[in-house]
Amino acid sequence: xxxxxxxxxxxxxxxxxxxxxxxxxxxxxxxxxxxxxxxxxxxxxxxxxxxxxxxxxxxxxxxxxxxxxxxxxxxxxxxxxxxxxxx
Amino acid sequence: xxxxxxxxxxxxxxxxxxxxxxxxxxxxxxxxxxxxxxxxxxxxxxxxxxxxxxxxxxxxxxxxxxxxxxxxxxxxxxxxxxxxxxx
Numbered sequence: 063x064x065x066x067x068x069x070x071x072x073x074x075x076x077x078x079x080x081x082x083x084x085x086x087x088x089x090x091x092x093x094x095x096x097x098x099x100x101x102x103x104x105x106x107x108x109x110x111x112x113x114x115x116x117x118x119x120x121x122x123x124x125x126x127x128x129x130x131x132x133x134x135x136x137x138x139x140x141x142x143x144x145x146x147x148x149x
Numbered sequence: 150x151x152x153x154x155x156x157x158x159x160x161x162x163x164x165x166x167x168x169x170x171x172x173x174x175x176x177x178x179x180x181x182x183x184x185x186x187x188x189x190x191x192x193x194x195x196x197x198x199x200x201x202x203x204x205x206x207x208x209x210x211x212x213x214x215x216x217x218x219x220x221x222x223x224x225x226x227x228x229x230x231x232x233x234x235x236x
Contacts, residue, residue, distance in 0.1 A: 092188040096230055101179040114201060143183055143230030 066140060070133040075122055084141040096143035102135035153227060157220040162209055171228040183230035189222035 069082075079088050084095030094102065109119040110131075123131065156169075166175050171182030181189065196206040197218075210218065 086185055086188070090185075090187050090191060092185055093183065093230075096180065098173055098177075098179055100177050101173070104177060108201075114195075143180075 067133065067136045070130065070137050072126055072130050072134060073137065075126070076134055076138075079118075080138070084138045085144055093143065094138035095141035097138060099135055099139040102138060103132065106131045106135060154220065154223040157217065157224050159213055159217050159221060160224065162213070163221055163225075166205075167225070171225045172231055180230065181225035182228035184225060186222055186226040189225060190219065193218045193222060 073082055076094075079091045080086055080094050084093055084097070086093050105114065106123060108114040109116060110123050112120070126134075160169055163181075166178045167173055167181050171180055171184070173180050192201065193210060195201040196203060197210050199207070213221075
């Protein structure tokens with residue numbers, strides 16, 4: 063049994079676009095709630111090393127430590143996803 | 150009011166890894182159920198033009214028409230997400 067992760071100290075950096083609960087609030091921004099943990103970790107590595115060259119993500123992640131990135135991935139992995147609100 | 154999209158003819162290509170319902174069944178593969186539509190479209194374009202250089206995705210998408218890709222993005226956008234099963 064795994065304890066729920068503590069709210070990461072750097073969550074605010076992500077939450078501005080992805081929401082603290084992983085439900086995106088801006089066009090072009092993905093939901094992260096309930097996303098696969100290994101995929102979240104891979105994506106963060108790809109942003110950091112430029113394989114995904116998205117400037118806002120590279121700027122956001124640049125100063126964040128590996129341990130902090132891992133805490134953020136774990137946080138979003140366990141957030142409950144919500145069905146899309148149909149327009 | 151928007152009608153639910155018909156099951157895309159090329160869905161099997163995606164479903165092998167992402168599931169027909171968008172719940173990934175393999176390590177390193179993201180869930181797609183309920184993902185933002187514009188994000189799904191952007192990601193497909195990025196795989197196609199190499200900004201996301203993931204060989205399996207480039208191979209899968211290469212022969213698929215733009216209209217088919219759009220149908221696949223719409224399909225996964227409206228699939229209901231499921232909370233992670235905790236180990």
